[in-house]
Amino acid sequence: MHGIESPAAVRAAVRLDEVTKRYGRGRAAVEALRGVSAELPAGSFTAVMGPSGSGKSTFLHCAAGLDRPTSGRVLLEDTDLSGLRERRLTRLRRDRIGFVFQSFNLLPSLTARQNIVLPQRLARRRTDREWVREVVERVGLAGRLDHRPGELSGGQQQRVAIARALAAKPAVVFADEPTGALDLSTGRDILALLRAAVDAWRQTLVMVTHDPAAAAYADRVLFLADGTIVDAMDRPGAARIADRMTLLGA
Template sequence: MTNFDPALAPAAGGGTVPTALGPPEPAIRVDQVTRRYGRGRSAVDALRGVSVDLPTGSFTAIMGPSGSGKSTLLQCAAGLDRPTSGRVLLGADDLTTMSESRLTRLRRDRIGFVFQSFNLIPALTARQNITLPLRLAGRRADRAWLTELVERVGLAQRIGHRPTEMSGGQQQRVAIARALITRPAVVFGDEPTGALDLATGKEILTLLREVVDTLGQTLVMVTHDPVAASYADRVLFLADGSIVEGMDGPTADAVAARLTRLGG
């Protein structure tokens, strides 16, 4: 089974889209990545030679049945896990050859994360949680950028509140602002609406869509929810550790139908 590379997909209506400058450089390039757990007969390949370019300024959703490798792909692409073989490039930097200390600095400075469980520090205010990555790096917050972020995520009236004084949706908005405060090259989301009710989840997805459209942010999200995936520019479907299909301009119904065929 071959891997699907959305960079090679034909344009709608057939043919290719001509451009004088060529396609933009990908924010993340995953090149023949395999991730094997265990040894010998008990070894399991969570990823099997996956290759894909994740375009700069795009919103990509990763989906597939349980055990398909979607979380492993996100972890390898984000530098949270090391591939058994292959490469992961963030711009010109090869994450797979970096030392742990350099990789830690890169994740802190150039990659943002939004998780299902928010991962906020209860003793800190919203402002302190948002600026924590900068404080850990010994950097001061750009006040204008912080103010813009707080307004964009709708927290202007909650900036002095602690997580226990905020709703789940507000806590996730803090987490999104925290992910963006360093102006990262890529933001990775792991089921970012999984702990939220339907209405709040849609608000968060709309916010993520706006972050891509207005800030040019690159966003990669693992989700099991076809509605969440419909907010993305494209969906990559995994099965048995391989990318088996890509879908541009996804709708919830089309995504759900494809997942059904995959057994998701």
């Protein structure tokens, strides 16, 4: 078994059991993940790192239910994603998982406010206005809610994306290179917001990143190489993370 387990006393928000993901067939087949097992504790911030082609994005896509493993299981809290039909899986992603991407993925014709509450509108669920107000204040958007994405800076657009992810009170937020399109100072602000969501609200956060400074905001860093988890560090500094990445050839 290739994996890292959290202490048994800590409830896992996401668990991967012997997950393999294979693309293609025969000699052309590529194994992006090879028997990966990991527990991602509830209320924690986990960063996933590795060289290009190590399986980071595939790890996130399988853990978030965006892609199905070739073999093995992925559990979100007590739900086994592997056996869900596509419609139910889509509903689960909408209701219990939040996403933050490098490209923001905002609808340009909607205001910041409308983008934030859009998932709940699509699900025909009542919006918890008090909670949304708290989230908006936390991410610093109170004065920009009536602006469309084209009228916002990159950092402000990412704040909208974070607010949208948190507004539905998801079990887990998955972030894929959330600071990749931002300058250094703005990126630090966004990482501080993500850290605050974990500390203040016990939000579970899983972030894929190539940046040791970004990974240093996490409680735990998982290192992937050739489709397997080869190491894990608890609360490491950026220099230690960078040294480990150098050994992986990144």
